[in-house]
Amino acid sequence: MVNLQPRMENLKVQHAYLEAAIRQEEQHVWKNLIKINELKKQKLKQKDALLRMSLQVRQQ
Numbered sequence: 001m002v003n004l005q006p007r008m009e010n011l012k013v014q015h016a017y018l019e020a021a022i023r024q025e026e027q028h029v030w031k032n033l034i035k036i037n038e039l040k041k042q043k044l045k046q047k048d049a050l051l052r053m054s055l056q057v058r059q060q
Contacts, residue, residue, distance in 0.1 A: 004053045011050050018043040 022039045025032060 004057055008050060008053050008057075011046050011053070015043060015046040015050065018046060 018039055022036060022043065025036050025039065
């Protein structure tokens with residue numbers, strides 16, 4: 001069995017970083033909507049990966 005906990009913690013940190021980056025970009029007077037959308041896509045990928053890993057942990 002592989003311990004997924006460190007990988008999950010890393011994904012949680014990356015997810016929080018993306019959330020902060022989105023908030024920061026949204027606060028600009030001239031919002032870069034393309035950048036915001038890309039950050040949101042990355043954040044969603046991180047969330048999906050976390051969900052998959054949490055399901056793997058439960059199955060172990």
